[in-house]
Amino acid sequence: MAKKSLNIVESAYRAVMEEQDDTILWLVAAMQGAGGSHTVVLRGNAVNYAIAGQGAPGLTVGEWKQSQAPRMDRDVADLIENRKIPVYVVEEDLAERGIAHDELVSGVKLVSRRALPRLFAEYEIISHW
Amino acid sequence: MIKKTLTFALMDAPYESANLTTAFRILDAAARRGHAINVFAYEGAAALAFTRQSPHPNPVHGKNLAEENHPTTKDQVAALLAEAARNGGKIDWVNCGMCVDERGVNEFVPGTRRGSPADFQTFLDASDNTLVIPTK
Amino acid sequence: MENYLLIESRDPFESNDVVYYYELSKGLVEAGNEVTLFLVQNGVLAARPSAHSAALSALCQSGVKVLADNFSLAERGISKLAEGIVAAPIDVIVDHLAAGHKTLWH
Numbered sequence: 001m002a003k004k005s006l007n008i009v010e011s012a013y014r015a016v017m018e019e020q021d022d023t024i025l026w027l028v029a030a031m032q033g034a035g036g037s038h039t040v041v042l043r044g045n046a047v048n049y050a051i052a053g054q055g056a057p058g059l060t061v062g063e064w065k066q067s068q069a070p071r072m073d074r075d076v077a078d079l080i081e082n083r084k085i086p087v088y089v090v091e092e093d094l095a096e097r098g099i100a101h102d103e104l105v106s107g108v109k110l111v112s113r114r115a116l117p118r119l120f121a122e123y124e125i126i127s128h129w
Numbered sequence: 130m131i132k133k134t135l136t137f138a139l140m141d142a143p144y145e146s147a148n149l150t151t152a153f154r155i156l157d158a159a160a161r162r163g164h165a166i167n168v169f170a171y172e173g174a175a176a177l178a179f180t181r182q183s184p185h186p187n188p189v190h191g192k193n194l195a196e197e198n199h200p201t202t203k204d205q206v207a208a209l210l211a212e213a214a215r216n217g218g219k220i221d222w223v224n225c226g227m228c229v230d231e232r233g234v235n236e237f238v239p240g241t242r243r244g245s246p247a248d249f250q251t252f253l254d255a256s257d258n259t260l261v262i263p264t265k
Numbered sequence: 266m267e268n269y270l271l272i273e274s275r276d277p278f279e280s281n282d283v284v285y286y287y288e289l290s291k292g293l294v295e296a297g298n299e300v301t302l303f304l305v306q307n308g309v310l311a312a313r314p315s316a317h318s319a320a321l322s323a324l325c326q327s328g329v330k331v332l333a334d335n336f337s338l339a340e341r342g343i344s345k346l347a348e349g350i351v352a353a354p355i356d357v358i359v360d361h362l363a364a365g366h367k368t369l370w371h
Contacts, residue, residue, distance in 0.1 A: 002254055008369075010282075011265060015172075023172055024263075030246035036253070044282060116289060117296035120367065121267065125253055127138070127261040128369040133363045147306045148274065151355070154336065158359045258362045260272075262370050 002037040006123035010044035013072075017059055020070045022049065024129040025079060032083050039123070040079060041111065043090040047097065050076050050089050050104045073105050080107040088119070132218065134165040136256040138249065140264040142173025143182070143202040149174075152262050153205050156220075160209055163216035167252040168223065169244070173264065175228035177202040178238040203238050210240045223248045268299045268366035270358065273308040275371060277317045283308075286371045287320055294328040301330040301366075303357060304350075309337040311347075318347030325349025332357060 009024050016022055028038050042049055049072040058066030079085040088111040089104065101110070111119060120126055137156065141148045159166050170177055184199035186192055206222065213220045223244035229235050237243070253259055271290050277283045286302075293300045302324060304312055311317050312333040325331050325348070332353035333346060346352065362368055 002250070005253060011263065014264075027171065027246050027249070031250040031253075034247035034250040036250045044285070113285070113288070114292060117292045117298070120269075120293070121296070125259055126367050126369055127259065128371055129261060129263045131363075135359075135362050151274070151305050151334075151337075154355045155358050158356045159362070162359060162363075164359075164363065258365055258368065260358075260362060260368045260370060 002035050003124040004122065005031075005036060005038045005125040005127065006041065006120065007038055008041045008043055008126070008128045009046045009049075010042075011129065012045035012048055016070050016072065017056070017066070020066075020068050022046075022070075022072060022075065025049075025072075025075055028085060029079060029083050032085055039086045039088070041088040041090065041116070041119070042076075042108075043093050043113075045093075045097075047089050047093045047099065049073070050087070050108045051099060052103060052105045077105045077107065080105075090116075130162060132163050132165065133257040134167070134255060135159055136167040136169070136249075136252040136259040138169045138171055138259070138261040139174035139177065140172045140262065142176055145173065146264065148262055148264070149177070149202065153202075153209070155260070156209055157212065160213040160218060160220065161216055163213070163218040165218055166213060166220045167256060168220065169249040169252060170222065170224045170228075170241075171249075172225070172228050173232075175224045176232055176234040178206045178222060178224060178241045179203060179234040180236045180238055181234075206238045206241065210238070221252075223252075225249075266297050266299065268301075268361070268364065269293050270301050270303060270361040270366050270368040272303045272305055272358065272368065272370045274306040276307040276310040277320070278310060279307065283311070283371070284320075287324055290329045291324060291327050299330075300328070301332060301357075301361065303332045303334065303353070305334040305337050305355075307337075307341075309333045309341060309343060312338070312350045313343045314345060314347045318350075321350055322348045 055071040058069035182201040186194045187197040222241035
């Protein structure tokens with residue numbers, strides 16, 4: 001049986017266009033598919049991943065055009081709906097960034113910074129990405 | 130001392146971050162104690178074991194190749210593998226395959242291997258403990 | 266009660282996110298855990314007595330054990346540490362890992 005693993009993701013939009021994914025959310029999804037039992041907490045700037053309706057058009061360099069531009073809101077929804085990975089978003093980090101709860105993709109859970117110690121106690125492995 | 134199985138995830142590319150100096154110091158300490166060590170080299174860290182790295186001289190400081198003795202991470206990885214073996218431990222160093230492919234770093238230090246996120250999942254479940262050293 | 270090792274590689278001069286990590290360490294203690302905060306790399310810059318080291322000394326007062334990596338201190342020429350902070354070797358990280366303590370890096 002897989003160990004329960006909590007993944008705290010804080011780095012946002014780092015190499016996302018190049019990789020066409022957030023590489024940590026991608027990794028967690030891949031590990032879930034390999035039999036893992038993962039949960040994600042989005043904190044810091046990564047809370048922005050949960051905003052519905054985001055996404056830039058693909059990069060263009062000369063004649064080269066990106067055809068598969070990433071959409072972080074869709075990836076967050078995919079984790080929740082298709083891969084059964086709970087996704088928490090830190091409430092205070094949303095408020096500090098002026099993000100209202102009704103801007104978020106459905107299915108994300110809110111967690112207070114103060115509640116993180118209690119959440120940590122529920123997991124065998126905690127990875128701070 | 131009871132030997133444990135410890136897993137580490139690395140993400141930083143060579144020569145870009147102080148994180149790797151600390152990571153190699155931690156790995157060295159664990160290897161000297163004979164622990165069984167798993168390393169999942171993800172993203173830029175997939176280049177740490179690339180055998181085509183070459184040292185260079187230092188013309189700014191007037192040092193030739195030998196005098197500069199410039200570090201390469203491939204040598205540090207090889208030294209780590211040897212240190213673990215010397216102390217009765219072992220290292221399973223996995224370079225994430227897709228990360229290797231997109232960076233073109235597909236020639237590895239002997240004793241390291243190509244792998245995937247499934248290997249990292251196996252490591253997580255089979256280890257006594259795990260430390261992720263993220264990139265910024 | 267659990268044991269945690271929180272490794273802090275960042276410093277408050279360049280990153281205001283260290284406040285989150287310092288507060289997390291205190292929150293974990295308040296939740297009944299034993300917590301060690303291990304400063305490495307530029308994280309040790311906050312260990313030198315300054316306006317910023319007060320936050321670390323306050324953590325020590327609230328029950329967090331604050332250590333600073335010997336190597337990182339030497340690299341930066343830091344010989345005097347703020348109240349409550351102790352220099353320590355990198356082996357401490359391996360000790361905590363081998364003991365099964367939850368270990369996080371920031």
